[in-house]
Amino acid sequence: MNNSCSVVKAYGKVLVYGGYSVLEGGTGLVVNVDKGTTTKASFSDETEIIVAHIKDKDKLRFAESAVKAARGFLKSDKELKIESRNDEEMNPGSKAGFGSSATSTVSIVASILNLHGVDVVSEEGRRTVFQLSKEAHTEAQGKIGSGFDISAACFGTQFFSKDKIEKAAWPDDWRAVFAFSGKSASTTEFVKRVFGFKEANPEEYSRIMDEYNKTGLEIKSLYEEYVKESNDENLKALMQSIGKSYKIRKNLGVKANVEIETDDDTELLSGIRREGAMVAALPGAGGGDSLFMVCEGEENMKKIKEHLRQKELKVFDNIRVVDKPYEVLA
Known part of the structure; x- marks a missing residue:
């Protein structure tokens, strides 16, 4: 049975080192921050995408791409209401660089799949959300990007390369x-x-x-x-x-x-x-x-x-x- 609504939160990132290198198969350390994007997905009479921090509809391309990717995977044309909101720190009046487009994409894809009964927190479910989100994000971004920000939102703090993801610990002190x-x-x-x-x-x-x-x-x-x-x-x-x-x-x-x-x-x-x-x-x-x-x-x-x-x-x-x-x- 489908849920009446689904709420997912995805967390932002910082690429500690490896900028540009990760585009060429190099390794980078990407850590999460404790701020991100929360998305609520629910069934509706007509599809509506509301992204609280975006007023210009032309800038909804990441959200629209995420919805398209999730629907394509589910082979579903059910009408959806998507409500997405960033934590204030993700956009402090200007772009902060914590990966809000990635957290928005991941939280939307995961919330839609979860709404349709997909187990998105299993290992297989996370891999599915990662792949769909990466494809959607790359498409919306003009075919540019390594996917490290999507990977961090899906799997957490890690050493990232195009071929391998390895969990990483952050020193306590x-x-x-x-x-x-x-x-x-x-x-x-x-x-x-x-x-x-x-x-x-x-x-x-x-x-x-x-x-x-x-x-x-x-x-x-x-x-x-x-x-x-x-x-x-x-x-x-x-x-x-x-x-x-x-x-x-x-x-x-x-x-x-x-x-x-x-x-x-x-x-x-x-x-x-x-x-x-x-x-x-x-x-x-x-x-x-x-x-x-x-x-x-x-x-x-x-x-x-x-x-x-x-x-x-x-x-x-x-x-x-x-x-x-x-x-x-x-």
């Missing part, structure tokens, strides 16, 4: 700090321009990406070693490798004439690290959206937040790193 960089960035536009550089300079692009992907695998190995044995030597090696990864990404931006990380950004991030951050970055594709910092302990976290506020940057006090695949609420 690490604290994450988030702030709005003051500018938004178009991931799709950045990727197009990087791929333009790839087309024009294939050999140079290949050399950069080979080093980038190799560094990503090195980070994964060092990270897993640190999680098993968290000593200063392991931490130093890990942070050096992460720093190298971001330098390679910045160089890729310079070569592609894309402001992945400007010199002003580098100066800002270096200042944050001097205040006690082990990692300070414009994560994912870079260019803007949210700043992501990692430190050890509450005191360092307070110090970093105070520094950010002195720089007149908006700090997100109530966002945490979690390991949360989507969940069925009703």
Whole structure:
């Protein structure tokens, strides 16, 4: 018997390292944040899609693509009412980079399938939601993307590559700090321009990406070693490798004439690290959206937040790193 309604929440993401690399088969660490998108699906007399944070119907393409994918899988033409709402932190007046298009897509697909009696929390169900959501999201985004954000929403915090997904632990003593960089960035536009550089300079692009992907695998190995044995030597090696990864990404931006990380950004991030951050970055594709910092302990976290506020940057006090695949609420 069908449910009268279905409610699913999918959680946002941060790609700690591996932006652009994951598009070429490289590895990246993607973690969930505890904010996301909640979608309610119910049967109706006519199909209606309501996305609370979107007023322009032309921007409903992700939601519409998700509904189409779910219906296609179910081979159902039943009329549906879809009501989707982001947590406030997902869109703090501008694009924050926590993956709201992915969480919207996943929560819509999962809620529709759940409404029709599909067990979406089983291993098979999650794989189905992932595949449908990835296809829908890629279609709506113009055939661009690796699917790491969809994967995080479906399976939780992980090491992601196109060929393999491996669960990842977040160290207990690490604290994450988030702030709005003051500018938004178009991931799709950045990727197009990087791929333009790839087309024009294939050999140079290949050399950069080979080093980038190799560094990503090195980070994964060092990270897993640190999680098993968290000593200063392991931490130093890990942070050096992460720093190298971001330098390679910045160089890729310079070569592609894309402001992945400007010199002003580098100066800002270096200042944050001097205040006690082990990692300070414009994560994912870079260019803007949210700043992501990692430190050890509450005191360092307070110090970093105070520094950010002195720089007149908006700090997100109530966002945490979690390991949360989507969940069925009703």
